[in-house]
Amino acid sequence: MFGFGKFLMNRRGAFAIQFALMVVPLTVCTGLAIDGGRAFLARFELESALDAAALAVGSTTVTNADLNKVAQTYVDANFKSPHAGPIALQLTPGDTLIKLHGTVTLNTYFMPLVGQPTVTVAAESQVVRGGANVEVAMALDITQSMNTPSTKIAALRVAAADLIDTVVNDVQTPYFSRVAIVPWGTNVNLGTYADAVRGPVTGTTPMTGANWRFAGTSTRTLTTGTGWRTNTGKSLSNPGVTWKNGSSYSISKITKVSSNTRIQVTTSSNPGYSNGDTVYITGAGGSYTGLNSNKYKVADVTTSSPYTFNLQNVGTTTYTTPPSGSTNSTAGTSQRCFTTACELQVTASSHGFSNGAYVNIMGASTTGTGTDFNNTATTTYTIGSVATNTFILTGTDGPSFKGWSSGGTASNCYVSDCRYQVTTTAAHGFSNNHFVFISGVTTTGSAGSTSPNTANNSSWTISGASGSVFYLPGTGNTYKDWGSGGSAYDCANSTCNVQVTSNGHGLNNNDWVEITGVGGLTGVNNSSSGILAWQVTNSTTNTFLLRDSTPALSNMANAYSANTGTAQCLQQGCQKLHFINANGGTNYSVRSITNCGTERVGSSAHTDDSPSVSYVGRDYSGGSGSLVTCVTGSPATGGNYLTPLTADKTALKKAITDMTVSGSTAGMIGADWAWYMLSPNWATVWPGTATDPHPYGESHLAKVAILMTDGAFNTAHCHGVTTESYSVTSISKSDRADSTECTAADSPFNQAQATCTAMKAAGIQVYTIGFEVGSEAGAADFLTACATDTNHVYLSASEDELKSDFKKIAKSISKLRISK
DSSP, X not given: OOOHHHHHHOOOHHHHHHHHHHHHHHHHHHHHHHHHHHHHHHHHHHHHHHHHXXXXXXXXXXXXXXXXXXXXXXXHHHOOSOOEEEEEEEEEOOSSEEEEEEEEXXXXXXXXXXXXXXXXXXXXXXXXXXXXXXXXXXXXXXXXXXXXXXXXXXXXXXXXXXXXHHHSOSSOSSSOEEEEEEEESSSEEOGGGHHHHHOOXXXXXXXXXXXXXXTTOOOEEBOTTOBSBSSSOEEOOTTOEESEEEEEEEEEXXXXXXXXXXXXXXESSOOOOOTTOEEEEESOOGGGGGGTTEEEEEESOOSSSSEEEEEEOTTSSOBOOOOSOXXXXXXXXXXXXXXXXXXXXXXXXXXXXXXXXXXXXXXXXXXXXXXXXXXXXXXXXXXXXXXXXXXXXXXXXXXXXXXXXXXXXXXXXXXXXXXXXXXXSSOOOOOXXXXXXXXXXXXXXXXXXXXXXXXTTOOEEXXXXXXXXXXXXXXXXXXXXXXXXXXXXXXXXXXXXXXXXXXXXXXXXXXXXXXEOOOSSXXXXXXXXXXXXXXXXXXXXXXXXXXXXXXXXXXXXXXXXXXXXXXXXXXXXXXXXXXXXXTXXXXXXXXXXXXXXXXXXXXGTTSOOXXXXXXXXXXXXXXXXXXXXXXXXXXXXXXXXXXXXXXXXXXXXXXXXXXXXXXXXXXXXXXXXXXXXXXXXXXXXXXXGGGOOOOTTOTTEEEEXXXXXXXXXXOOEEXXXXXXXXXXXXXXXXXXXXXXXXXXXXXXXXXXXXXXXXHHHTTOEEEEEEESOTTOTTHHHXXXXXXXXXXXXXXXXXXXXXXXXHHHHHXXXXXXXXXX
């Protein structure tokens, strides 16, 4: 294949002649293309310089001003291409129309080959003298990414300042050109406009009282004698609960003896009875059926066969009178009893009970017919004949009860109905029906499920109060057993909460409040209690209770020091806000309000409604998180601050120079505030008529919004706090306590787009600038959709492009006043 290399190396004579003839026209064509391109670019630059100069001349109203010199200064400053000789200008000023013609000579690089060493470029600009009013709002992204590298924010300062020089006329008559500056990031610093824009703030109210204790009482310590029983219950062991002392014996014969004056019982085997024992007869026949189900005293016992004993009446030495019948009995059963009344005896190893004690038996399995010997929760037996492992249930008729099968416990109750008794180390001074709070008790055992320790926000209504004893309500065995310790407090209200007196506090039930500065009863101070905030209950005009403020908290024993402390509400509109933070669950934070503002929600979202109709969102960043804080500032101190519409170039440039990098990207706030600065509905907010936006649709008026950002919108708010849902990628772990679980009204991009759409519908021209947005998700698409049209979108890939794009926008805005 014939290549270009071969073409150059070809040495044949005919070809050499052809090549020599082609060199000159090829060189001329190339030179014309290069020098022509330079001339074209120079003409574009000259045209821009003439526009700026004509605008400067048109805005100059100084008497006897040298307009030619003004024009020459602006052209020389803005035309940078190398040129031969001065730029020739021809200025034709008129009352309404200014014409400025300019020519400049450029040296050529290749055209001298054809005898053309220079080329002359000409351009012209016509400006209607101050022919339109212009209001421009620049919403500038000052988020932390603008400091990576730091030259980014420096480039923005230069670019924005250049726009000020081009757009703002030195003289504001007969037409004006004004610019507003909005530095935005996570929020917008409202400065001195805060109360008017995000609403006034509710601060603290002074306290005049705080108390939970019933007058004249003091804390009492619990001691032995507390509980419903003296132990944790003794297990029953074989033979459990029974009236039968030993085995029963079969009766082989019952007869009359001693001249028919006594009844003799013969058993089939030796029962081992002793004189004075009590036996219970059943199953007797013949003339002796009247003996059945009765108790008798044993007398005249024989210890060898035949084994006999005579019957006496229980408790006497009188022999039982025989029946009148003459038929003997050859059947029946004799059962010896533990007591003369055949009372029940309980076996419980090492029970430790005393005679006369109240014993409650529960949980035993029974067999047979009769009465169940298990007690109810509020009944007891009085016991007697106490031995190490046994005791008698005094007054019971043993044979009338069911038999014991297995299990069961015996509990020694303090009182006959087994109520839960509280015993204090000293006389308590409490009264019946008082509200008592108990804490610090260590429980033991497995019976019962209710702790004697009082649950928060409740109390025990006591009874039987006397000396050092009182009783808790309900059934004793429903409580857990007392093991040790505990304190009792006599409360002034049923929830045992602290009642705060603060006249006109304005708090409602379930509101949150922060208490500080209380003397004496220092445990009520949130900083002292370890509780972040109190929830309000039982609110009246001048008082309220603090939920969970129990007497058991530290430093709650001392009396309140008169007229100390303040109460701070923690709701929307208050100086501080209480919220569930992004760590979730019951992790709360309290943050202070700032002078910054966030996005507006509700019916006025994405509108330019006046703040008198609906305040903008409050900002409760207040923490230390670098991505969520409000960086305040003022013209006097520097930092970030709003600058309403003004023609004061010095003030505008200072606001740009003062801008401080901070926060994450809540782009909808930038869009909102670009609109607010241009909206006539906000005129009453700004100081003086010189900063008031003019009405929409006014003749010869252009309103322009510039929204500049360097990244994707990743932050939104809920109730004035950054939300986790749109801050996951930007909120660090250390900042999560400054964010909320609450969900934002919509995504930041959607919110910003809604504002852009409404702003354009109001007649505002919207320019958007994306600075190195690159592959940031959604950023470029949003900037295109937000702008008035594709000619109003600039995606600056570098710092130099950013400066150039700001100049293009400045020129575009200036052309609103250029007629040609």
